Amino acid sequence: MRKLTILILCVTMSVFNALGQKKTLDKVAAVVGNGIILNSDIEREYDNYLLQGNQPNLSVKCQVLQQLLTQKLLAQQAVIDSVIVKDDDVDNELDRRMRSYIQRSGGQDKLEAFLGKSIIQYKDEMRPDMREQMTAQRMQQKITEKISVTPQDVKNYFNSIPKDSLPSINKEVEIAQIVFDPKLTREEKQVYRDKAEALRDRIKKGEDFATLATLYSQDPGSAPAGGDLGFADRSTFVKEFAAMAFKLKPGELSPVFETDFGFHFLQVIERRGEQVHVRHILIVPEITQASLDRTKIRADSIYNLIKTMKLDFSNAASQFSDDKETKYNGGMLLNAEDVQNRSTFIPTDKLDPQIALAIDTMKVGSISKPALFTAQQTNKKSYKILYLKSKTDAHKANLAQDYPKLKDAAAESKTNKTVSEWFEKRRKETFINIDPEYQTCDQLKTWVTTTASAQSK
Template sequence: MRKFGLILFILLTTLTFVKAQKRTLDKIAGVVGSGIILQSDIESQYAQFLVQGNQPNPSIKCYILQQLLTQKLLAQQAVIDSVTVKDDEVDAEVDRRMRSMVARAGGEERLEGFLGRSIIQYKDEIRPEIKEQKIAEKMRQKITEKVNVTPYDIKKYFDAIPKDSLRTYNKEVEIGAISISPTLTAAEKKFVKEKVESLRARVKAGEDFGNLARLYSQDPGSAAEGGDLGFGDRSGYVKEFSAQAFKLKAGEISPVFETDYGFHFLQVIERRGEQVHVRHILIKPDITQASLDRAKAKIDSVYTLLSGNKKIDFSSAAAFYSDDKETKFNGGMMLNADNVQARTTYIPTDKLDPQVALVVDTMKVGSLSKPQLFSAQDGKKSYKILFLKSKTDAHKANLAQDLPKIKDLAYEDKLNRSVSEWFEKKRKETYVKIDPEFMSCPQLKIWTSANPTAQAK
C-alpha cells in the first residue's frame, strides 16, 4: 500500500507540474523540417516516465527529445510516401494507454482528479501524438520491409566480429513436454462448490463480504484486501470471470462459477465504462489421490504408445494428449522464457526449472523420460513426459552450432544499418533546430554534426 501511495503522489505532482508548464509561456525545444517540438511535450513524456515507477533522472529528457525528433522526421516522410494508419488502430492504442493509467490511479474518478479534466478530454488531447507515433512506426517498417540476410551476409557479419569479442553460449537444451494434469469429477468438486455456495448465502444474509474474503478466500493476491481486485477491464480476467463481472450492476452478487483457478463468486462495487471494480472469494479444490491416479494412468498409456508405436511422433502426441496450452501446439517444445519474442526453443540449462533440469541431466539426445510428477510454483501438480531434442555444450559462438542465432544477429545489424543510413541521408537534407539547453546532450550531436541546415537557436 505504501508503494501504491507513492505512485499516486508522483502521478499527482508530475501531472500538476505539466499543467503548470502549459500555463506558463511554453517554448520551442526543437524543430525538424515543418515539425515543432515544445518543451511541454518533453515534460509530459518525462512525467509519464516517472509515473511508471522510474527514479527521477533529468538526462532522460535528452533521450525523449531524440525520440521526438526521430518521430517527426519519420512522420513527415510518411506524408510524402502516403503512409497512413487507420483510425481504429489509433483508438485501440489510446484506449490501451488509458486503461493502464486508470488501473495505476485506482479508477477513472481519481485519474480525472489528477488530470484536472475528463477522460474524454484527455483522450482527445493525446490522440494526435499517438497517431503520429503510429505513423512513424509504420514508416520505419516501410524503410526496412525489404531487408533480408543471405548466407554471405551472415558469414560477413560473423567474420567481422573480433575473435576475442565472440560471445560464449551456455550449455543449452531443446526440451519437449507432454503434460497431463489431474482433473476432478463432479462428485469430487461437489464439496468445494457447496462450501462456496454457503459463503455466498452468508453474504446474501448480510455478513460482511470483506471479512469473509479475508477469512476464507484462497486468492493470495486479494484475500488480505477483502477480496478487492480494484478496477480492471475484460482483458485482465479469464473469460468466465469477465462474463460475470461485466453483466452485473453495482452491488449485485454473481452466482457461484468455476474457472481454472477454482470456484468463485464476486460482487461488482462500481462500473465505469469498460472498467469494473470487483471483489471476489475463491476456493480452490484440493487434488485428490484418485485424480492423481487417473492422470498417472493416462500418461502411462501415452508413454507406452510413444515407446512402442513408431507411427506417432512426439509432436503429434503432444498436440493430441498434452494439457499444456503453451506447448501442445508448438510440437510440445518449451520456449525460452527469457527470449519469448524470438520464440526460440534453445534454453540455457541454468534457466530451466530445477525439477526439469534434474531429469534432463541424465537423458540422452532423442530419448524420452519416464512419466514423473512435477509441482509448479503455484502448487499445481501434473505428470510430464520429457523429450530431449538437442543438447549443446557451453562454447564460443560459431557458425556450425549457432547459425540460427547468428542469422538473427546479422539481420538485426542489417536492419539497424538500413535505418541509420536512411536517417543519415534525411538529416542532411532536413532543417533542424535545437534549443541551446539540449545542445550538450550526447544523443543529439548526430542531429547537428555535418548538417548544414542544423543549428542551435
C-alpha cells in the same frame, strides 16, 4: 478473474510526487522541419515513463526529446510517402496502454487522481501523439522492409567479428513435454463450491462483502483490497468471469461459478461503457492425493503407448497434454527470451531447475518416465513426460552450429545501419533547432551539430 494472478500494483510515492509536481510554463523545446516539440510533450512522455513503474530520473527527458525528434522526422517523411495509420488502430493502442496504466496505478479512480483529469481527457490529449508514434513506426518499417540477408551477408558479418570477440554460446537444449494436470471429481469439487456458496449466503444476509473477501478470498492480488478488482474491460478477464461481470447490473451479486482458477462469485459495483468495476471472492480447490494418483496412472498409460511406438510424442502432446502453450507445437518448449522467432533452443541456465535436473542424465532422443513437478510461482502440481530432442555444449560462436543466431544478428546489424544512414541524411536536410536547456544532453550533441550546419546552409 484476471488471466494472470491478479496483482493490484501501487505506484511508489516518489512517482506520485513526480506526477503531482507543478509543471513550468509551456514552451517550444525543439523545431523539426515544419513541426514543433513542446515542453509539455516531453513532460507527458515522462509521466508515461513514470506510470510504467519506473523511478524518477530527470535525465530520461533527454532520451524522450531524442525519441520525439526521431519521431518527427519519420512522421514528416510518412506524409510524403502516404503512410497512413487508421483511427481504429490508434484507439486500440490507446486502450491497451490505458489498461496497463490502470492496473499499475491500482484502478481507474487512482489513475485519474494522479493525472488530475479523466481517462477520456487524457486519451484525447494523447491521441495526436499516439498517431504520430504509430505513423513513425510504420515509416521505419517501410524504410527497412526490403532488407534481406543472404548466406554471404551472414558469412561477412561473422568474419567482421574479431576472433577474440566472438560471443560465447551457452549450453542449449531442445525439449518437448506432455503435461498432465490433476483433475478433481465433481464430488471432490463440491466441498469448495459449498464453501463459496456459504460465503455468498452470509453476504446476502447482511455481512460485509469486503470483510469476508479479506478474510477468506484466495486471490492474493485482490483479497487485501476487499476483493476489489477496479475498472477493467472484457479482455482483462477469463471468458466465464467476463460473461458474468458484464451480465449483471450494479449492486447485483452473481451466483457461484467456476473458472480454471476455482469457484467465484462477484458483485458489480459500477459500469462505465465497456468497462466494469467488480469485486469478487475466490475459493481455490486443493488437489487431493487421489487425484494425483489418477493422473499418474493416466500419464503412465500414455508413456507406455509412446515407448511401444503405438503413438508418437508429437501426436501424444496434441491429444493429451494439458499445457495450452505447447500442446499444439509437438510439446516443444520455446525460449522465453526469443519467443518472437519461436526459437526452441533454450540455454540450460534459463530452464526451470526441475526440468534441468530431470534432463541432466538423459541422452538425446530419449523420453523420461512421468514425474511429478511443482510450478515455482503457483505451487501447482502436474506430471510431465519429457523428450530431449537435442543438446549443444557451450562453445564460441561458429557458422556451422549457430547460423540462425548469426543470421538474426546480421539482419539486425544491416537494419540498424540502414536506419542510421537514413537519419543522418534526413538530419542534414532538415532544419532542426533545439532549446539551449536540452543542448547539454549527450545524446543530442549530434542533433545540435546537425542543427548548426542546417542553419548555415
